[in-house]
Amino acid sequence: MPAMVEYIQTDSFFHRLNPITKILWTFAVLIISFLFNSPIPILVILLSNLLIALASGIIKQVLPMMKALFIFSFILILCQIFFVDEGKTLFYAIPYFNIGKVTDAGLNMSLVMSFRMVATVSTIPILMMTTPMTDMVVVLVEKLKIPFKYAFMFITALRFIPTLMGEIEQIMQAQMSRGYNSDTRNPFKKMVIVIPLAIPLLVSSIKKTEKMAISMEARGFASGPRSYFRKIVMGKADYAALVLLLTAILSPALL
């Protein structure tokens, strides 16, 4: 089972951008999504995310995530749409009894919230899938001055996802071969079932962490000032992208 957000190697325009540009892009999407208060412009941003994913060759991985986000946002809509009283009443969820009033203001607000959520959250996996972790760390430490230990913690956590997935698979097979039934659709039962998997996983990952710490120690980890093999520079494409982002942020003010 592949990890949710793993770097996917292709040679695309977006892959080649400086990680900083891409981080700024995620912030720009966030800012623009909050500047607008009607669903259409936010939908446009959402589509632009999809377009970037398509151009980067990661659309196959991004679409299922978008779908999951939409399901989640639909639940959020259901939680609040009936509680908006302002605006014209459009229809009722249960017409004959006039229960579940939906107004235009309510619908507008819900759509804005939902698109906003999907647009802003979906930038993160796109960023992760198009940026090698080591490059990310280099900019985080060298440009954004985040202490190396924290940046390292972050990438190792990501690096361990596939390893732990493999481990879970192994533990699950071991438990199943001894007659343990882990096959159920009931989410509450599933939670109880996961416990016998979680304990061996916890034990083995702590052991793995210790081994990794020893191996790092033997290679002089955190022994003093550190150098970086990768060098990341801003290219022409990065400056062009930054200008584009800036205009996009300023455009709602001009409109």
Added chain:
Amino acid sequence: MIQIKGLSFLYNDSKEPALNNINLQIGEGEFVGIVGPTGAGKSTLALCLNGVIPHFLHGEFYGEVKVDGKDTVENDCARIAYSVGSVFQDPEAQIVSTRVEDEIAFGLENLNIPRIEIAARIKESLEMTGISDLRDYSTTQLSGGQKQRVAIASAIALRPKILVLDEPTSELDPKGSLDIFNTLQKLNKEYSITIVVIEQKIQLLTEYCSRLVVMEKGSVLLDGPTRNVLANQEILQKIGVNSSPVTRLAYMLKKEGLYQGEFPINVEEAYLVVSKVLSEKRR
């Protein structure tokens, strides 16, 4: 190259010492195999060589360990890392990066080696381990044997004079294990790196190592050239160190009084022994 004098070590929260008065001298360019049953203190000894004991894992430490002239108590792990490269058992747990190149750069970056120098060292250590074609691979794509060779490349990128490996093939298939030992042989012969390898697969050790050290209960039980150590079959079998089938065959022939001579270390030599015995019988 390695001098161990009266080394004893007791882990915290433990009553039995893991190492008990070890004395060992290993010269430059030697290829030494360490065997012994589980709990003999082999891994602890390896951790004493790279300074992880006493700097990272703590306990009661007696005696003296000197690697490449450096005392492991006075020098920290990073300084010892320039002299001793380490490779461990679990290929998964010792790889920290997602790209092969970055994994090899890891130690160099930690020691603040300039960027241009790092690029040259990566190329060099990939060539030395014969995995130049893996340079742009993602570490998750690699097989166990490839991962271990990346780990070796990462260790020798610091240009150590000594390479210490703790059961590097225990999670590998026969092909992967052979690849590792061929790589080690190349590093030993062509670059005269001193190699100390802990290994359960005795067949590999007998074929590749010039010297064997047998440990039991924290002490060195036997130490000497491979063939001489293998001659002590009674002791080896008593402590549960299995010898390779060819050695056992020669031992049985000796016990029957059919063969006197050196112990064979591979199938070719065993063939010569057996044909000699058979031809004598025929006469």
